[in-house]
Amino acid sequence: MEYRIKDISLADKGKKKIEWAESHMPVLLSLMKKYEDSKPLKDVVVGGCLHVTKETAVLTKTLAAAGATVAWSGCNPLSTNDDIAASLVKDEGLSIFASRGVNNKEYYDDIYSVLKFNPDITIDDGADLTIEFHKNLDKYGKNIKGGTEETTTGVQRLKALEKNSKLGYPIVAVNDAETKHDFDNVYGTGQSALDGIIRATNVLLSGKTVVVAGYGHVGKGIASRARGFGASVIVTEIDPINALKARMDGFMVKTMQDAASAGDVFITSTGCKDVITGSHFETMKDGVILANAGHFNVEISIDDLTTISKSSKAINENVEQYILNNQKKVNLIGEGRLVNLVAAEGHPSEVMDMSFANQFLSVLNLVKNKGKFENRIYNIDKEQDLLIASLKLESMGISIDKLSESQNTYINEYGEGT
Ligand SMILES: NC(=O)c1ccc[n+]([C@@H]2O[C@H](COP(=O)([O-])OP(=O)(O)OC[C@H]3O[C@@H](n4cnc5c(N)ncnc54)[C@H](O)[C@@H]3O)[C@@H](O)[C@H]2O)c1
Known part of the structure; x- marks a missing residue:
C-alpha cells in the first residue's frame, strides 16, 4: 500500500461518514454482499480518479470486497474530503493519492501515482486520468482491459478521442445510463x-x-x-x-x-x-x-x-x-x-447509490468479458439500467405493476385499433 494524503489522524471522522453513506446506499451494498465471497475482481487492479467523498469510499470498498486492488486519486483539486481519504488508507488499506487544495502539479502527480499501478481497469470522472493514460499506454498500459467514465464532460472528451481513432481501450459511458444521468445529474x-x-x-x-x-x-x-x-x-x-x-x-x-x-x-x-x-x-x-x-x-x-x-x-x-x-x-x-x-458534500448518498452500482457492474462486465470489446465507447445495457432501477425501488419499498399477457400482446401487435 502506498498513499499521499493530508492527515491520517482524520480517519475516525471519515469512517463515521462512510458508515452513514453505506446505510443510505442499499443497492451498492447488496452488490458488495453478493460478490464478497466469489471475489470476481481478484487480481484486478482498478485505477480510479473520482471525487474522494464518503459515497466514493463505498464504491472503493465494494471493489476491494470483490477482490480488486484499488489505487485512487481525486478528480478535482478542491473536492477531496481529507477525512475520507484518511479512513480509506487507515481502515481499508487502500492506496489513495488525494488531498483537498492540491496545486496543478500535485493533482497530476497523484494521477501518475495511480497509473504506476498498471491498472487493468480505469474509473474516471472528467477523463483526466484516461487522457494521461493514453499519453503513456506503452509505459503503464500492459494490463489494461477497459475503463468507465462517470460524467458528461468526460464522455464528451472521450468521444472526441474515439472520433480521432485514438481511443486505446474500451470505455463504458456510465454517465449515459438512464439510472445515472436522469437521477444523479x-x-x-x-x-x-x-x-x-x-x-x-x-x-x-x-x-x-x-x-x-x-x-x-x-x-x-x-x-x-x-x-x-x-x-x-x-x-x-x-x-x-x-x-x-x-x-x-x-x-x-x-x-x-x-x-x-x-x-x-x-x-x-x-x-x-x-x-x-x-x-x-x-x-x-x-x-x-x-x-x-x-x-x-x-x-x-x-x-x-x-x-x-x-x-x-x-x-x-x-x-x-x-x-x-x-x-x-x-x-x-x-x-x-x-x-x-x-462548498457542500457532493451528491447525496441515495443518488450515488445508483451511479456507483452502475460503475461497479460495468467494471464486472469489462473484466468478465475482457477481449470481447473493441476500442470504442459503449453504453451500458438496458438490462443493467432496469436491474438497478428495480433494486432501488425494492430498497424504497415500492412495488410496480406488471404487464398482463393480454396487455403485452396489445402493445406488441398492430391488430387492435378503433
Ligand atoms: N456538479 C456535479 O456534481 C456534476 C454532476 C453531473 C454532471 N456535471 C457536469 O455538468 C455539466 C453539464 O452536464 P449535463 O449532464 O447537464 O449535460 P447536458 O449535455 O445534459 O446539458 C448541457 C446543456 O448546456 C447547454 N450549453 C452548452 N453550452 C452552452 C453555453 N455556452 N451557454 C448556455 N448553454 C450551453 C447545452 O445546450 C445543454 O442543454 C457537465 O460538465 C457535466 O460533466 C456536474
Whole structure:
C-alpha cells in the first residue's frame, strides 16, 4: 500500500461518514454482499480518479470486497474530503493519492501515482486520468482491459478521442445510463449545487433571481430546485430545443448578456467554457453570487474577472469577493469549481447509490468479458439500467405493476385499433 494524503489522524471522522453513506446506499451494498465471497475482481487492479467523498469510499470498498486492488486519486483539486481519504488508507488499506487544495502539479502527480499501478481497469470522472493514460499506454498500459467514465464532460472528451481513432481501450459511458444521468445529474446536482451556495453564503434564495446557464440534465435540476426555494429563474441556452423546454417548464429564457443585469445568483452548468465573461460581469448588480456546477472551472472566466477587478478578498473559506473597477462587488464561490463538491458534500448518498452500482457492474462486465470489446465507447445495457432501477425501488419499498399477457400482446401487435 502506498498513499499521499493530508492527515491520517482524520480517519475516525471519515469512517463515521462512510458508515452513514453505506446505510443510505442499499443497492451498492447488496452488490458488495453478493460478490464478497466469489471475489470476481481478484487480481484486478482498478485505477480510479473520482471525487474522494464518503459515497466514493463505498464504491472503493465494494471493489476491494470483490477482490480488486484499488489505487485512487481525486478528480478535482478542491473536492477531496481529507477525512475520507484518511479512513480509506487507515481502515481499508487502500492506496489513495488525494488531498483537498492540491496545486496543478500535485493533482497530476497523484494521477501518475495511480497509473504506476498498471491498472487493468480505469474509473474516471472528467477523463483526466484516461487522457494521461493514453499519453503513456506503452509505459503503464500492459494490463489494461477497459475503463468507465462517470460524467458528461468526460464522455464528451472521450468521444472526441474515439472520433480521432485514438481511443486505446474500451470505455463504458456510465454517465449515459438512464439510472445515472436522469437521477444523479438532475436530482443530485440540483439539490447539492444549491446546498453548496447556501452553505457558502447563507443567501435567502426566496425573492432572488437565479440565472441558470444550460438547461440539460444538471441545469434542469438546479432550475427546478431554485424555483422550489422561491426564486425567479432565468435560463440561458444555446440549444433551441432545450431553451424551448425551459420556457415551457415555466422559466424565463434570455441570452446571458440580457440575464447578466437581472440576476442575483448565477449558476453555470453547461460543460462549455467562457459562459460568463467580462462584458457580463460589467453589467451585473452589486453583490451578485457566482457559482459553477459544470465539471471544469472554465465556465466562469476567472481571467476576465481578475482583469476587470481592482482587488479581491476572501469572505470565508469558499467565497472570494472581487471589487470591480466600476466599484461593484462580485462574489465567486469555490474558485469557479464544482460548487456542490467544494462548498457542500457532493451528491447525496441515495443518488450515488445508483451511479456507483452502475460503475461497479460495468467494471464486472469489462473484466468478465475482457477481449470481447473493441476500442470504442459503449453504453451500458438496458438490462443493467432496469436491474438497478428495480433494486432501488425494492430498497424504497415500492412495488410496480406488471404487464398482463393480454396487455403485452396489445402493445406488441398492430391488430387492435378503433
Ligand atoms: N456538479 C456535479 O456534481 C456534476 C454532476 C453531473 C454532471 N456535471 C457536469 O455538468 C455539466 C453539464 O452536464 P449535463 O449532464 O447537464 O449535460 P447536458 O449535455 O445534459 O446539458 C448541457 C446543456 O448546456 C447547454 N450549453 C452548452 N453550452 C452552452 C453555453 N455556452 N451557454 C448556455 N448553454 C450551453 C447545452 O445546450 C445543454 O442543454 C457537465 O460538465 C457535466 O460533466 C456536474
